[in-house]
Amino acid sequence: MTTHADLGLDLDVSDTDAVADRRDEIVAAVRDHAGTIAYQLAKLQGGDYGRRELSTPGGTWTVKHEAGELEFLLFSPKSGSDVYVISTKQPPDPTDLAAALDDYANLVAAWNEYVASLSGVLDGVSAEFPEPASTDGVVAERDRVLGAIRQTCTLIAGEIHRYEGDDYGTYTARVDGDRWELKWDEGTVSYLRVGGSGGLYLLSQYEAPSAADVREYADSFRGFVEAYNEFVDDLESDLATAEL
Template sequence: MTTHADLGLDLDVCDTDAVADRRDELVAAVRDHAGTIAYQLAKLQGGDYGRQELSTPGGTWTVKHEAGELEFLLFSPKSGSDVYVISTQQPPDPADLATALDDYANFVAAWNEWVGSLSGVLDGVSAEFPEPDSTDGIVAERDRVLDRVRETCSVMAGEIYRYEGDNYGTFTARVDGDRWELKWDEGTVSYLRVGGSGGLYILSQYEAPSAADVREYADSFRGFVEAYNEFVAELESDLAAVEL
């Protein structure tokens, strides 16, 4: 049987366990230390996710957190490849880790300097603010008009439903250049829209229009009702002409 010695391969292979163990030890220490920075960053930014870049003599560090937990710590040296000192993927190459850790103290100093620059930034900022005006009166007036519009449209929808006999349908009319559309669903109002498919919903199952929009289209709604009345009058005229 051919052996390593026969092939001239009677060579010792170095064990990497010691290097890997030392790397993992250093990574764990950095994770614990930088985790404090990530936690402080999360408190400052106030969100579930966040990151901060800090420049040092050796390059740029990026710390990113998720819900206050350190997600990654990236070192981008001024020359050479990026090093993920901490990440959710594989651990860094030992040589790259050594390069990054040579600058790690500068990263911490840059963090402290950045936090220090924020100290006192809110000094003298008053927390006394004017009382905001209530919108209750405006909302009440808007709802008063919309309630009347809905009552009127309910009558129209019921009458058209009785005439058409279909469970669903629309009545449309053009008023002052705008297309108005009333849709009914088994005799009840589904929506009232002005301006076509991309227009404004005066009545709908969703949010109410603004008071300004209600004011803008209130007079035009009168024209829409008049168009409906004309439509009904024409129907009555047509029916009157039928002889049996």
């Protein structure tokens, strides 16, 4: 049986445990310390996640947080490759870590300088503002007009449902160049839309249109009702000529 000695491989292999352990110890200490910066940054930005770049003599540091916890700490030196001092993936190479930590004190100084620059920035800013105007009156008028439109459309939907005999369907008419479509479902209004598939929903199961849109189309709605009445008149005329 061939052995390592026979192959000339009877050589000692150095153990990296001590270096890896020391690296992990330093990374843990940096995570705790930089975690304070991440937490303070999260409070300052006020969001669930964010980041901040800080320039130092050695390069640029990027602190990224998520929900106030440090997600990563990246060092981008002025020369050389980026180093993720802290990340959610593998730990950094010990040599790269050592090079980055030579500049870490400058990161802390840059952070402190940044925070100091914000001191007093809101001094003298008044927190007293004019009272916002209420939209109650506008909303009430919009709802009054839409209520009348819905009531009329409900009558139309009921009549068409009774005439057609189907559980659901649509009635369309063209008014002043616009295509109006009333969709009904078992005699109730599903929607009233102006302008085709990409148009405006005057009535729907979702949000109400703006007061300006209601104002724009309220008069045209009369034309839609008149078109429906003409449709019914034509039906009655056709039926009047039928003989049994």
